[in-house]
Every structure is written in structure tokens, then in C-alpha cells.
Amino acid sequence: MIREEEALGKAYDTRLMRRLLGYARPQFWWILLALVLTVIVTASTIVQPYLVKIAIDNDINTVSLPLVAYPIGQAPAGLPAVPFGGRLYVRVKALPKAPGSNVPIYTILAAGGQTAMIQGPMPHQAFTILPGARQVRVGSRLLTAVPVSAAAMSRFRQQDVAGLELIGVIFLAALLLAFLANYLQAYILNWVSQSSIFAIRKDVITKIERMPAAFFDKNPTGRLVTRATNDVEALEEMYSSVMVNMIRDGLLLVGVVVIMFQMNTYLALISIAVLPVVFVAANIYRNKARTAYRNVRLALARINAFLAENISGMRVVQTFQRQQAQEEKFRSANGAFRDAGIREIRLFAIFRPFMDFLYTGMVAVLVWFGGGSIIDSALTFGVVYAFIQYIQLLFQPINDVTQNYSILQSAMAASERLFVLLDRPLDLVDAPSPQALPAGKGRVVFDHVWFAYEEPTWVLRDVSFAIEPGQTVAFVGATGAGKTSIMSLLARFYDVQRGQVLVDGVDLRQVAQAELRQRIAVVHQDVFIFAGTIRQNIALNKPLTDAQIMAAAQLVGADRFITRLPHGYDEPVQERGSTFSTGQRQLLSLARAVAADPSILVLDEATSNIDTESEQQIQAALHNLAGTRTMIVVAHRLSTIQSADCIFVMAQGQIRESGTHQQLLAQGGLYYDLYRLQYKEDYDVT
Amino acid sequence: MRHFRALIPYFRRHRWFYVFGVGALLGADLAQLILPQVLERFVNTVQRAGAVQSDLWPYAIALLVLAVIIFATRFLWRNFVQGAARLIDYEMRQDLFHQFTLLSPNYFNHHKTGDLMAHATNDLQAVRMALSMGVVMIADTAFLITSTLIIMFSTISPSLATFALLPLPLAAVVTGLLGRQIHLRFRAVQDQFSTLSEHVQENFSGIRVVKSFVQEEPELARLMAHSREYFTRNMNLVRIWALIQPLVQFIQGLAFVIALVYGGILVVRGTISLGAFVAFTSYLGLLNWPMQSIGQLVNLIQRSGASLQRLQDIFAERPEITDRPGVTPPATPLRGALRLNHLSFSYPDSNRPAVADVSVDLAAGRTLALIGRTGAGKSTIINLLLRVFDPPPGTIFVDQIDILDLPLLTLRETIAYVPPDNFLFSESIAQNIAFSDADLGREIVEQAAADAAVKGEILQFPDGFETLLGERGVTLSGGQKQRVSLARALAKTAQVLILDDSFSAVDTYTEETILRGLLDLRQNRTTLLVAHRVSTIKHADLILVLEDGRVVESGTHAALLDHKGFYARLYQRQLLEDRLGGAPEGRGA
Secondary structure (H helix, E strand, O other): OOOOOOOOOOOOOHHHHHHHHHHHHHHHHHHHHHHHHHHHHHHHHHHHHHHHHHHHHHHHOOOOOOEEEEEOOOOOOOOOOEEEOOEEEEEHHHOOOOOOOOOOOEEEEEEOOEEEEEEOOOOOOOEEEOOOOOEEEEOOEEEEEEEOOHHHHHHHOHHHHHHHHHHHHHHHHHHHHHHHHHHHHHHHHHHHHHHHHHHHHHHHHHHHHHOOHHHHHHOOHHHHHHHHHHHHHOOHHHHHHHHHHHHHHHHHHHHHHHHHHHHOHHHHHHHHOHHHHHHHHHHHHHHHHHHHHHHHHHHHHHHHHHHHHHHHOHHHHHHOOOHHHHHHHHHHHHHHHHHHHHHHHHHHHHHHHHHHHHHHHHHHHHHHHHHHHHHOOOOOHHHHHHHHHHHHHHHHHHHHHHHHHHHHHHHHHHHHHHHHHHOOOOOOOOOOOOEOOOOOOOOEEEEEEEEEOOOOOEEEEEEEEEEOOOOEEEEEEOOOOOHHHHHHHHOOOOOOOEEEEEEOOEEHHHEOHHHHHHHEEEEOOOOOOOOEEHHHHHHOOOOOOHHHHHHHHHHHOOHHHHHOOOOHHHOEEOHHHOOOOHHHHHHHHHHHHHHOOOOEEEEEOOOOOOOHHHHHHHHHHHHHHEOOEEEEEEOOOHHHHOOOOEEEEEEOOEEEEEEOHHHHHHHOOHHHHHHHHHHHHHHHOO | OHHHHHHHHHHHHOHHHHHHHHHHHHHHHHHHHHHHHHHHHHHHHHHOOOOOHHHHHHHHHHHHHHHHHHHHHHHHHHHHHHHHHHHHHHHHHHHHHHHHHHOOHHHHHHOOHHHHHHHHHHHHHHHHHHHHHHHHHHHHHHHHHHHHHHHHHHHHOHHHHHHHHOOHHHHHHHHHHHHHHHHHHHHHHHHHHHHHHHHHHHHHHOHHHHHHOOOHHHHHHHHHHHHHHHHHHHHHHHHHHHHHHHHHHHHHHHHHHHHHHHHHHHHHOOOOOHHHHHHHHHHHHHHHHHHHHHHHHHHHHHHHHHHHHHHHHHHHOOOOOOOOOOOOOOOOOOOOOEEEEEEEEEOOOOOOEEEEEEEEEEOOOOEEEEEEOOOOOHHHHHHHHOOOOOOOOOOEEEOOEEHHHOOHHHHHHHEEEEOOOOOOOOOEHHHHHHHHOOOOOHHHHHHHHHHOOOHHHHHHOOOHHHOEEOOOOEOOOHHHHHHHHHHHHHOOOOOEEEEEOOOOOOOHHHHHHHHHHHHHHOOOOEEEEEEOOHHHHOOOOEEEEEEOOEEEEEEOHHHHHHHOOHHHHHHHHHHHHHHHOOOOOOOOO
């Protein structure tokens, strides 16, 4: 039996994971493409702060970069040279090689809304530009300066604006690329995910469909439906996000660390010093979160169980006037759920803000150390800015991990249940090389058959009988006497414990189930109508001609109501055939059985719930069919079976009497009593 | 939106949680808003020629202080707001269960258990989300967006703010437009999921027919077609849905590019400082989350509004069966005399009378039996007597008092009842038997079990009376359940005992033993027996034979046999059936 209870095992189970990934294998190339796209997205994410760094260092924060001067016309070709005061100025940074120490350096200073050029590098102390911008005071010294007009400034910064625009274009291109890659990746991953769960669902439904009848006795339909629907659905996010998210997070982590080291080893070392703390914290959180999550789920399961029970048993609660007592009991289950929820909140309320704390703390650390390096001119500002951005990216995978973790956890729980189901042996399988049934006879033999749904409650005890081809036999007896069990064994829904059941001399266990069931048509008590048309319901996917279908319907007398339908044989029928009366549905299912042209036709209480008119029709139909094939009828109305070649009277899992109607009446036994009683019941009641 | 008014009383009860929680949340937001200001000043300081490292410590310290404040305030709002939501969730669920206990069985006949459970879990969860994340998003979004905008426009640069924020409304427009489509396609996915579930359900319940006609393969193909359609609709949804996040990110990126280029140019021109530029990009970053959450917020409010409406519908349901105003318990305890006075009754959704003109007078301490086919009206009479449904006034009397004039509590305390479905709870056997009063002594519980002829079997279980029943415990057989249910009624001290078809799964011998015991036990107490089997009722003082809601024969066993009517035939038939011997607990029918 498969238990509904939320079994919360490990959040990650290699064995389960491998099987789950196996379902995604047909999409291997798509996954690979998604990975490539992920790399693009990640690269774009990582490159963005770097672009900002370039913009800051190369374009925005460049006013005071050292310059060298060339006479007009002598500046190196292809370099941005700005004419000012009769000379051309080129940034030192732009030169292919650093100028010699004897080459004079010029610097533009900006302060208090004035700009002035001095000869020499940027002063290390605070400075002020004196009014008129012809002198700059640095400490106690006065430097000679040349005022730089606004127009000249904009000439000097022309290259920066152009640079900014270029970076803007590159940035935009990166964004666009990321957008496309992101969307495509999401689409592909969802496609992979949906394909995988489609495949799993197919396996699950197919497996359930192939399970023997006994399996359905033990597992409520609702539970099986949950397996095929919700449990499979729980895997969706695992495929669509977790699978690639983990790789993306890893890439992001590595990428950020690499670029940090590439920019500045000192700050990179300081930055990654926080990682061990983060990992330890995340690990502690993960362990605690697992317990907290489990407790919440368990408390919820308890609430659900309590509600299910008390809602369906509310009548008992009310007639015993136990409303308050049950409310108190619910209060404790409900309270446990609340408390488990609050513990989960508290845990999360520490973890997430702690990560925020670490991030802001790291910004403080970067401000201190990075700022110091800027002052020492060991670093540019853009690098520090980029580090602050990268630190933020560093925390993203950590925060994702917690989300991925809970998705994984529920996926693992669901897949555990699914694989338990998929791994179940089929119990009742065809023999490795099944024997073929000899063509078209229909001889049935039960040879000392003992059968129990669950031992040792024997439902059939040592039952033996033989039915010759073309005979019509009937089984009668009280409810629970074993009549329906005989029919189930004949269709091999179950295997016998002792003895054997033979059709045309072959033990059923040696016959392929499909072949057997093509030989035997069973008309069940509960009629099952397939969605489709009347025609489809009679033919049931067999290549029957219209004439054959109509002949079957005529034979059982179903054509009369069918031809009166607006679309006749093409009338669409609802699931469960709810638009038809019980009698009509039964006639339909009888027509279906006849159309299958079986050598053995079984009617299991097929006339139980119908009105007299329909019953007479069915009886006429049976009369038509008699002699053409072996017919086995279970009925509790004796009138249906009087013309049978042989009647078996069953009691307590055994055949007590057998013979024709007349013989049994003459015998004066159980059948006689039964008949007398029913006759009275049917015709005598006032 | 008006559905949210129902939350006001709960809100009010926990208002301080919300006041402190939202206060802490705004505190965290404030700290976040100060942070770029610190960065701005830091940047401008390091930019200044002649700055030394010791100039930086105020900024580092300020950031550390902000880090601590952010940690503390976020810790607090999560606890306060989400904690309050949990408390309200708990209270609403308790109130909902209370409401369930008030509703009449008729309500439960018309509402599926699964649906009612979903209200108590899924719907409440949606409401809880609105009460926690919904409140947080509203406060957060409103505060962060307005204050960020104010700061951007007033302290940094109105023109930069204008240009950089230009793309952001686009995000709202796009998500709004796509949102509709997504909603429709999402509905289509859900519908197909239901369709698939229904077909799977249908197929599994008809599996025997499927198998006997070898229809497994065509049926699988059909199910797979539904599954394939589900796949297709999902991909249809994904096609737009997967667009949202990348698009919003792109639009946010666009705003950032504008800030970078235009803001950079402003720095180049000397219009704003580098520090202000850094602060501006930080503020822009602060807008990302609120922009993304607006879509979620709308979705959340819609979903929780729908959930709240469903909950409201249940709370608005008035119990059908209640005490009449002003009823008081009788001065002396009821003795248990029963009178039915021309009792007729039709169920609410039927116009055919289930009981028609039934009259009977039964002195206290006597035994009355009702017998008849399924649907003859036996259980209806019991249901009316228990006021599962209310009888018409003046038709049912206990001790000459109309039961409508008795408090429900008094009436039901007077009656011990064995329901036909033998419903037991997933608790220990002892707890089940002591259901009427948890404080019942062990002797009474065991005596009741002995009287119901089930004590021996209970003691066979390893845990005896402490054996747990249900999913996590043992599964009792039908007969055992029936007898534990009987013991539960016998353990209750009541003047009237009702056995509604309580021996159907018990063999004749055990039934005889129990009944003989009951005769002694029930002297001076009224007993009502409902049965299909004559053997159950032949000792009754009065037997009513019901047919289509009417009494067709009445009298003692002997008198009815002499009458040679329906009852006599039934008796004959059952004698024969006993000979044919259908096993009572067998299956395979």
C-alpha cells in the first residue's frame, strides 16, 4: 500500500536525482543550449558592474588625469588631442608608452565651480583655486595656473562624453543579449521541464493502468489520481529552475570571484573573507530550516487529517454534542501548526536579515579599505564601486540556495512516492511465452479452485465445474456467496491460490491476458461508458463495419433507443453516460459485449438495477444469443435464468446445488426455497 | 476589496503587532534610504585632494551602524508582521472550525469534504499571504517609491531623475498588458489540469471495464492526448510568462543605462558630483524590488480576495438547526417517553415525502423497532428525532415536550446514538468509546465494550484499549467497528438509546448475545432499533413496518407473524437467506 503521509526524507538523494534527470535526458541538447544561454546571461550580469567601473575610471572621473602637451600638428596621430592655449593636450593614459620623466605633466583642477590647469601632477594636499583661476593654493604654496574656460572644458571632456556613449551602447547590447538569452533559456527550460514531467506522467499512468485489479482494491482511486497529477506536478519547478539555477549560481560565484581578483587582489581577498561566514550560516540555516519545514508540513498534515475526519464525522460530533471538545482538540492541532509556522518565521527572520547585515557590513569594510587605497592612489574609485556591486552579486546565490532547497525537498518527497509506485512489480503478469487459445470454442473449467482476496478469508472453497461450449449457465446465491469472484477469476483479474481455471483446456496463467479478454466479454454491474459516440462505445476501437455495429445493437434491442437519438449512432455520450437511463446504459454495454464477438459472454448482475421493460428486452436479447456462444449469467432475479442449461446454486463459497431449473425445483432444496420466495416477492406483494 | 473588511476585527486584535511591524519595516527602509547618502559623502571625501584614511572612519562606522539597524529592523518586522499573520491565520481557522460545528449535516451533504478542507488550508494560506507579504509590499512599495522619487528629484537632479525613470512606467504597462494574457492562459492550464485529473479519475475507477475489454492502450492514448494538451497549454503560458522577468530586468537595465550615460555626462559637466551620481544609481537599485513586486502584489490581492470571499460565504452560512429563542432545559430530567404525532417530512431537495403520517406512542423504558426496505423512511425518523433535520412543529414529543422546545443540548444528551456508518475517530479505542465524556472511568469504558461484545477482541490487540485506529493505527473490520460504535453509545448515560442498523456487519450469534445483554441493561430505558433483519428486532415491544414512509404494519413479532403480511414474508426470506449463508463480512459482491 502506498501511504499518503508526507514522508520527508533527504532533500537531496543521488539515486532519486539520477532517475529524475534520466527523464530529462532526451532533451540533453536543449539543456546544453540552455546552459550556454545561462553562461551568456551570467556573463552579462557580471560584465555590467565592470562596464560601470570603466565608465567611472575612464570617462566620468577623469577631469584631473595627467596630460602631456604637444605643439600644434605634432601630436601622435589617432589619439584624442585637445587644442588649448596654442598646444595640443593628450592624456598620459592614452599614450602607447609612458612619457619620460623629463616630459612635463599638466593637470586640470576643478574646485568651487572653477577650473584651472597647472603644470605638474595632482597635488596630494587640499587645494583651492583662487579667484580668476590664475593661481592655486596648495597648503602654503601658490602655484601658477591657467584658467580653463567652460568651452575649453567641454573640449577636454568631449572624448569622455563619447566614451560614455560608447559604454552606454555596449551596456545596452549586453542588456539586450541578456534579455534574449534569459527569455530563450526560460522557454527552453520550461519546455524541458514540461517534456520531462509529461514523460514521467506517462510512465506513472501507464504503470497504474497495467496494475492488476487487486491493486485497485487496496489503493483508493483518489490516491492514485494524486500520484498521476499533483505528485508529478511537484517535479515541475525542479526541472525548470533548480536544475540550471544551481549551475548559474555556481558560475556567478566563480565569475565574480575571478573578476574581483583580476581587478584587485587586496580587495578581493578582503571580500571573499566573508564567504566562509556566509557558507557556515547558510549551512546552519539549511539544517534548521529542514526541521522547521518538516514540522510545518507535519502539523499541516495533522490539521488536514483532523479536518477530513471531523467534517465527515460532524454528524456524530453533533449528535454526541461534542462540538466544544472537538474544537479544543482542533485548537491543539491548529496551535501546533501556528507555532511551527512561527518557528519557521523566526528562523528566516534571522537568516535573511543576517545576510543583509553581512552585505552592508562588507560595504563598510570596502569603504574603509578601498577608500584608503583610493586615497593612496593605489586604486581608482571605479574599482571600489564595482566591488560594492560584486559583493551584492556574491550574496545572490546564497539567497537562491534557500529557495532551491525547499523546491528540491518537495520534489524529492514526490519522486520518492512516484518511484515506489513505478518500481512495484506487476504481480499478475503474462507467462514469458504465453500459450495461444485454440480457436473459437469456449469451454470453461474450474478445477478445485480455492480463492481468497486476502488469505485466510476464503471466498471460494474447492469449487469445481465445467461449462461446455455454447452452453448457457447461471450462478445464483446470496450476496457474498462468491458468484462475482468466479467471474473475476475467469477474466483473470486475480489468480487462484489453489486449483486452476481453464479455458479451452489451457490454464489461464498460461494465456496472454489480452488474448483471454478478447475471448471473454464481461458485462458488469456498474456500466462504464467511454466519452465519445455511441458507435465508438460499441466498437471500442475494433475495426467493425457499420453493419456489424448495428447488428449487435439490434440483437440486444438497443437500436430502438439509439435510432431515436438526434444523431443516432453518432450521438455523443458524456462520461459515465449520464444522459442515458440505467437500462439504456446496460443495453449499450451489452451491445458492446456482443459486438466484441467473444466465445464466452459473462453477464454479472447485468439486469439488477433496471426497470421491467428494459429487463424484458435484455431477456429477449439473451434468448437470441443462447446457443451461439458460451454464456455465463449471474443474476439474483431467477426469472432471468430459467432457460439456462445449468444453474449453479452457491452458498458460502461453495456450489451447493446444480442442474436445470426443473431439476432443481424437483430437488426441493435451496433453489426451490429461493424460487418460491422470489415468486411471492415478485408477484404476490400487495 | 470589500471582502477585506472582514479582516478588520482580526487586525484590530493584533494592531500593535502591525504598528510595530510596519514601524520596523519603515525603519529598515529609512536605513536603506540613508545608505546612498553615506556613500555619496564617502565618494566626495575620497575624491577630495588631500583626504587621509582617517577621514573615512565616520562613513565606515555609519555603514556598520546602518547594517545593524537593517538587521534589527528586518528581524523585527518579519517577526511582528508575519507572526501576526500566523496568529490571525490560527484564529480564523479556529473560527472556521467553530462554524463547521454549527452547520447542519445538510450543509455537509452538499459540500465536499475536500473543498471544505481546502478552505481551511489553501484559502486561509492565501489570506495569510495577504496579511503578511501583502501588508509588507504595500507599505514597502508605497514608502520606498515615494521617498526615493522625492530624494532623486529634490536632492540629486530633476532632469536625471526624469530621464532615468522614463522607462519604469513601461514596466508597469507591459506587465499589466501581459498580465491579462497570462491570467487567461493560466486559467486554460488549470482547466486542462482539471480535465486531465477527471479523465484519470474516470479511467482508474472504471479500470475493470477497461481491462475486460482490453482497452488499456486506446485509453492510455486518450489520457496521453489530454496530457499532451496540458503540455501545449503550459507552453502557451510559458511563451508570455517567461517574458515578464527578463523584460522587467531589461527595462530596469535601461533605466540604469540612462542613469549611467546621462548621469555620467552631468558629472563630466560638473552639474552633479561623482558622489551624487553614485547615490543616484543606488537609489535606482532600491526601486527594483518595489517595481517587481507591484505585479505580484496585484496578483496576491486578487487571489486572497477570492479566497476571502469563499471563506466569507462559509461564515455567512446560518446554521439550520438551532435552539429556538428562549428555550430552557426542563426542570426534571427527561424520562424518555416518545410520541410521534402524524409525523410527515420531505427532504429539502425533494417533493416526495420521506415519512408520511407516522404516529406512535411509546412509554418510557420500552423498545420500539423500525423495519423496512432501504428508503422506507426508518433513518429519516431517527434523523428527525435527533434533530439532524428539524421535524414540523408538534410532531415529535419527548415526555410530552415538543422536541423543538427543548435545547439541542438537552435533547441530544438524552439520546445515545449508534449511527449506521459506525464512524470512528483516529484516536485510541478507549478515547472512541469515551467519546461522550473524556473523563469516563476505565471501568465504564471496558464494561461498555463488554456489553457490545467487543472487549475480547480489543484485548487481543497488542495495545488493548490504547490501540490507535485509522491511518496511523489498525483498521478494524466492519463488525468490530460496529461494536466499538455500539460501545461508544452504551458508555453514554442516556435515557434513550438509538441503534440505527447497528448489527448489519455482526453475525447472528453475536447479535443475539448483545441484544440479550441489552435487554437487561436497558430496563427502564427507552430503546429504538432500526434494522433490516427481523432477528434484530423480534424482542421489541412494538414493531413498525415501514414502506415508502408509511407504517404498513405494526405490532409485536408474534402478532405480525400471525398477520402473514410483509413482515411475515420478510421473516421467511431471511430464514432462507441464513440457510444460503451469505457471509456477512465477505466481499466479492
